[in-house]
């Protein structure tokens with residue numbers, strides 16, 4: 066059975082989004098034999114949907130801006146479980162990474178003096194929170210992700226990167242020593258299965274918002290990299306931390322960027338009241354996303370929501386005027402008309418908090434090397450495996466990500482992973498080849514599906530999983546409800562293990578892909594559910610009705626979850642930046 | 656509840672000798688204007704073998720270009736109220752490209768034409784320590800160009816592209832060619848024009864404007880082609 070076609074590379078990158086393409090570019094330029102595997106043509110990756118911008122202290126809007134202020138905001142935004150060495154690295158290297166994007170041709174919006182345009186985003190301050198609102202998010206209108214992804218793809222064409230487009234990675238191949246040695250993948254077009262062997266494998270597979278029924282995420286965001294790693298015995302970190310974005314379009318889930326509020330828009334309840342003034346008197350609508358999302362839900366619970374069901378609030382933009390809306394937020398105007406049937410020039414957009422971003426992921430160091438823990442509880446590098454982007458948890462976002470920090474994370478740590486691999490290869494890094502049984506193990510899921518002849522449909526099981534997560538692991542959480550959710554998930558897991566693939570043809574069989582994705586959704590959902598139930602406090606995006614306070618004595622730490630275990634391990638947060646004093650945990654107010 | 660008849664192009668290379676149209680009946684929920692992509696998802700729940708591409712479901716990734724009741728468009732942002740007549744919806748793959756399966760076409764030629772125009776900034780002067788400066792006016796010249804999502808709705812509605820997909824760059828590629836020619840930071844104007852200066856690459860455009868009529872992003876390849884054309888002609892004199 067393992068008699069399959071084998072391709073050999075120095076490095077293989079799974080994922081053609083912003084982080085994967087940035088890593089690929091680094092490796093292509095280093096001369097290593099590299100391939101990018103992507104289940105969709107790269108420019109169709111989820112990064113293309115990013116709207117508002119990339120946050121970075123390039124000192125355009127404010128010539129005195131300082132990356133240390135950005136670092137302060139990010140640490141505070143993370144509710145103090147972001148790793149300070151990683152945040153320091155991201156914020157200080159950031160400007161270089163952003164300028165590189167501009168040099169590649171990214172069509173940033175501009176200021177009068179020709180520099181990159183920056184807009185205010187939530188959670189941004191000057192002078193360590195003392196100097197008022199900052200404008201630090203570099204933007205290409207409200208299509209920054211599109212501009213960034215296309216530019217990176219173009220740079221990779223220029224660099225001659227090899228692409229395996231519309232290939233689906235099924236499972237990692239690990240050798241007897243537990244080192245990762247490439248991946249088994251299907252060429253979707255003809256259905257052929259290949260073993261892609263590589264000394265370095267990078268998971269840049271993005272997020273998994275599709276575990277929730279309502280999400281801003283693309284349909285392809287099914288957490289495949291997380292699932293693959295978990296099945297290979299690798300832990301995931303902080304999976305309870307899911308960001309709910311305040312402004313998903315009611316009913317559709319599509320996002321309207323925080324940049325709308327950055328440009329001066331604000332939220333109102335059914336009475337027209339600007340309610341954020343009550344919840345965050347200083348930052349108001351630009352408080353941290355977790356803070357705004359909770360305020361919105363409280364408004365709904367207290368009966369101040371709009372519509373017949375009282376189940377949404379509104380984002381008011383009309384006072385900004387047609388010209389600003391059309392020049393700064395053209396994409397939002399389009400989306401709002403299409404999905405809410407509302408022209409923001411005239412009427413407010415109905416919005417609700419919607420699942421948006423996975424702060425957790427595969428624990429890595431700054432060089433993108435994936436970490437597990439040894440018997441003594443110390444970090445241990447998994448040889449041959451790297452991760453970057455939303456799939457990774459390096460961790461710069463901690464318990465709550467600031468807007469615009471993900472795109473920065475992608476390019477900074479995509480680049481860093483590339484540099485690390487280049488360095489390791491120079492030093493002669495190598496692992497043992499995989500043997501036939503290693504490859505066969507990575508094919509077992511495929512084989513099960515091929516032999517399935519009865520069972521439930523993927524769509525039905527997926528729907529139940531999504532509804533379960535939505536109901537039991539949403540913006541507000543509570544112990545008893547989460548235990549119920551966990552019990553339901555266990556049933557879903559049994560059902561998922563027996564789904565039926567009726568159509569076994571090879572050519573472009575998307576039903577097979579969806580069946581494989583379901584396993585990954587399930588791994589991510591399980592990790593989320595167990596970690597959330599275990600963390601008995603409220604911090605950042607994790608808000609519990611039964612434990613409403615932050616508990617630094619017990620939970621100023623990461624959680625690590627291994628597939629199949631009933632609980633989580635604690636992992637220390639890094640509080641030792643290299644060039645600045647550390648930021649001590651404080652009460653977080655906006 | 657109202658009934659919709661969907662006539663769907665079916666072709667699976669492993670089981671079908673030739674393509675066929677298959678009809679499905681679907682009950683539509685009242686009071687909700689579904690998108691065509693929602694309809695496909697509902698059909699796929701009934702018959703998992705139905706095949707199409709999709710990713711963002713919000714009109715920005717360019718995956719689901721298809722021919723919807725006779726006109727190319729994106730399934731995810733085309734609502735039934737825009738396209739359904741007499742309770743009937745007809746879905747076919749984008750015309751002119753080889754069909755892999757059902758609504759999925761082989762886009763290789765389309766991508767090849769995109770790569771051919773060197774879709775990246777060329778500027779060989781030493782990079783500054785910050786960004787290269789660009790005035791808002793110069794940046795504004797890129798509006799209406801850089802937003803292309805490579806959905807191929809335009810090129811596959813263009814008769815000139817149908818007849819000469821190997822030689823005519825097509826509207827999408829040419830729009831991007833102009834995007835780089837128009838960028839104040841790009842230094843390869845002559846090199847770019849030289850590569851396009853033949854009877855086919857640009858001049859096969861007959862100004863039929865199909866491309867403009869179908870672009871889901873409201874972009875105007877014909878105008879861009881006009882600009883390239885006049886640059887080429889000016890150069891020739």
Ligand SMILES: Cc1cc2nc3c(=O)[nH]c(=O)nc-3n(C[C@H](O)[C@H](O)[C@H](O)COP(=O)(O)OP(=O)(O)OC[C@H]3O[C@@H](n4cnc5c(N)ncnc54)[C@H](O)[C@@H]3O)c2cc1C
Nearest residue numbers: 080081082084104112115117118234271454455469471472
């Ligand atoms: C609507 C929206 C707006 C956003 N706006 C902003 C913003 O303004 N600023 C900001 O900083 N962040 C924003 N974010 C967050 C940010 O866009 C994402 O976190 C980021 O783009 C993720 O990039 P990535 O490279 O990690 O993965 P993605 O871009 O999601 O790419 C994942 C890649 O992995 C591939 N892949 C996955 N599984 C497999 C598999 N099994 N086999 C082969 N390939 C596979 C996919 O094909 C894809 O190429 C936004 C997010 C959303 C949802």
Ligand code: SF4
Nearest residue numbers: 813860861863864866
């Ligand atoms: S205007 Fe030119 S490019 Fe556009 S459809 Fe017509 S012939 Fe094709």
Ligand code: SF4
Nearest residue numbers: 803804806807809870
């Ligand atoms: S120009 Fe318009 S129709 Fe053509 S590929 Fe680009 S977005 Fe699609």
Ligand code: FES
Nearest residue numbers: 710712716717731
């Ligand atoms: S699914 Fe992305 S454009 Fe329609």
